[in-house]
Amino acid sequence: MNRSWRDLVAVAVVAILVLLPLFGSAFFVEFVMTRTVILGLAASSIVFLSAYGGMVSLAQLLLFGIAGFMVGNAVGEAGSKGLKLGWNAWVAVVFALAVTVAVAALLGALSARTAGIYFLMLTLTYAVIGYYFFGQVTTFSGFGGITGIDAPPWFEGHPVRLYYVCVVLSVVTYVGLRLLVRSPFGMALQGVRDDPVRMASLGFNVALHRTLAFTFAGFIAGVAGVLNIWWNGQIDPTSISIGPTLDLLIIAVIGGIVHLEGAWLGAFVYVMANNYMRNLPFADTIGLTEARFNTVVGLLVLLIMLLSPDGLVGVILRIRTAATGLRGDGGSTSDDASDHQIATADGGPKGPPVPTHTREGSIR
Amino acid sequence: MIKSQTRRRLRKVVAAATTLTLIAAACGGDDDDTADEPAGEPADEPAPEPSDEPADEPADEPADEPADEPADEPADEPADEPADEPADEPAAEGGSLKLGILGECEGAFGGFHEDVVAGVSLAMVEDGGATVNSTTSALDGFTGANVAGLDIELVGIGCGDDTADRIIQEVRALVEQQGAEVVIGPLSGDESIAVANYAKDHPEVTFIDGIAGAQETTMQVQAPNYFRFHGDGAQWNAGLGDILYNEAGWETAAIIADDYSFGWTSAAGFIADFCAVGGDVVSRVFPPLGTTDYSSFVQQLPDPDEVDGYFWVVGGTGTNAALEAFVNAKGDLTGDQHAGNLFFSPALASALGPDIAGAYVGGFASLPADIQTPEIEAYLASADATWETLAAGAAGGEVGPPSVALGFGFGYGYYAAGKALNQALEAVGGDLSDNHAALREEMSTMTLDVPYGEVTLDENRHGIITTYVQQLVLDDESGEVVAETIALVPGVDQSFGGTFSPDTPPPDRDNPSCETRDLPWSGNAIPVVDGVPQE
16 A cells, blocks of 8 residues: 555544544444444554564453553452552553553563464463453452443543544554654564564664563553543453453454554454444344354454455455556555555665565464 | 655645644534533423423434433433433323343353343233243343333343453443443343442433342442342341251351352351351352362362361352362262352252252242242243243253243342332333432332242342242152252341441452351241241
């Protein structure tokens, strides 16, 4: 996708999101789209690690949950579970993000020397440990979780404000990640992704780059976790169990795990299916009830993996390419320019097309 | 090159500026939206044409408005909105009420989905003349219910999985998407705490608990629009510890309980009751809800020769599995060395054999089959007349007579909730004005007349109930294991005779502690012989 087209689409999507409360129903904005944007934000941390760091992480929902649990522990005042510290909501945010980033740095450092399936398994282990930790240790939660957590007073009675904050933070994250991957750190990270041995021999600290990337992704997941508990009012270990952990990865895969935009697109498809599938005409008669949601999503993922390994964004790109071809524009395909953008240090397209992560699919 | 860079920068600036402008514009719109819409609309609409609107408004408003109103206004204008809205509804005639049910289609209690929806449906059939949409499945809902002049419209059936996370998504869909004005449910403990907290943020909706038994839901959360016409897990075990200590000779007990709010509450009732009269709880083990392999948890329990008895609070799909793990680890069951809460049923004998006979069982919302009154018989007959068959969770999911589903506490709890709503609506003439003020006042003060006994509510809108103790015994004639009621304990309140209060820590793994205390029913339970209370 060339850059102008990509920017145009991004601006158009943001414009729609911004204007949505003016014409969308309250439920659609405050529930469906707010959840979409929050999950998209969390999934973008997976996409960032996968697309630019070559690390497919299953620990992002854990970090998302840690931030939520920390907010719950910090602001909670009553109930049978949690620390019930009764702190100011904004202090709680700082506390939650600090803890999340610290945990992300620790987990990132522990897993920085692994790659591929080993990294995946290690982060899955983190997720399982996190689930049982918060389930078993009632000092922080217990299986019942922490409920009755209110967003800061500024949001009280104004859920649309929370929606806007989610949108703004998503835009900031998206733009920030695109800038980051073009920075020297981002370029080095992509070098680490493509050939860690060569990068090490060139003097780059591979483990440190991976750790920093994991920590940064943890921060993004933590921000999403804070927004989530403000939006949902509660969090429990089930929120970060294996099912939802895989769901977040599925969201990234549906959208396209090698495209940042895919995180939000995947979240949109996931949340829409989750909320509206049961309302489809005749859905009941063919067994499409809420209880079958996971089956439907599983089939969707299977289809996407077979037809478009780089997700729905990949489908859109192919349509765009085909349309360009039909118009007889000729020249380089739209993907090439942006790929060069990512793959070359100076951010400009030059030279013949080189294979990049977007051309190789999501498995690295 | 330079030109291209300049163009790129220009494009970025334009994109950023456009975005910021749009954000600014929409944020402005948001403020207008939140400030004007709810305040403006209700003020305009109801006043001019209060009598014309009812037919149209209820149908339109819930669909469009509820999502706006509750979300935007609840904190700011609770007093205004309700006062306006009802203006077009109170006249009951021709009005409508959107009802949502929070059921349980997955998780440890997922098998009871049919039962609980059947409970509410039966109440609507009896009081509102509703017709069920299918005679073989309650999940198809009902139509044509009219109570106190209000058409009761079932807008949705939420599908919980016994977790707070899921039930919040479901209740939000019912209230914010479907516009439910009254919600009946949920079923499980942690869910009810989450929904009660949600209720606080949605004062325009009335919630009636289905059959969730966590103490914290009403005692600590205390949402003014959340009602519970049954007891909690602790109340259902009142009198059990007293009987075990004084009649079965238990002096020490070990507890194994699901590690969540209902498990803790249920265990709390037993601990308070057993320790009150001098018993000692020597071990507490808490497997997570939904555990399938209980062997490691059973191993943590003392051996049968080290303790007088075991109290089991392992519910749903876990009861059988946990007891089987016990048999594997500790040897055959000795019935009277075991006691359980409501999940100890004669059905356990099919997997465990008759050794389970002799076990003691705490009470629940409905009475065991050995007590029959004309009201109970009429109630069960009414269920059988409404559906041909139901795949009741109470029957292990097997298709059978509907009365099986309604005769068990899950279905009955939801039935009682539906009856409470109907009874209160009739009493106030369908008046939903002022955030259902009259309806809530009526529910808070009325005596609910339901087949298994009357229920009144305490100051936290929680049921004061009669509970009972059963024992699993071998039937003389059939040789099968059946439940026999051995005692009744009337007037059990949520404070458990002063043991619990909003200021005491909610039940958890360590609370309450085991100490002697005076309970009003210790030594005063009413014996039941052959299904007849010996008052």
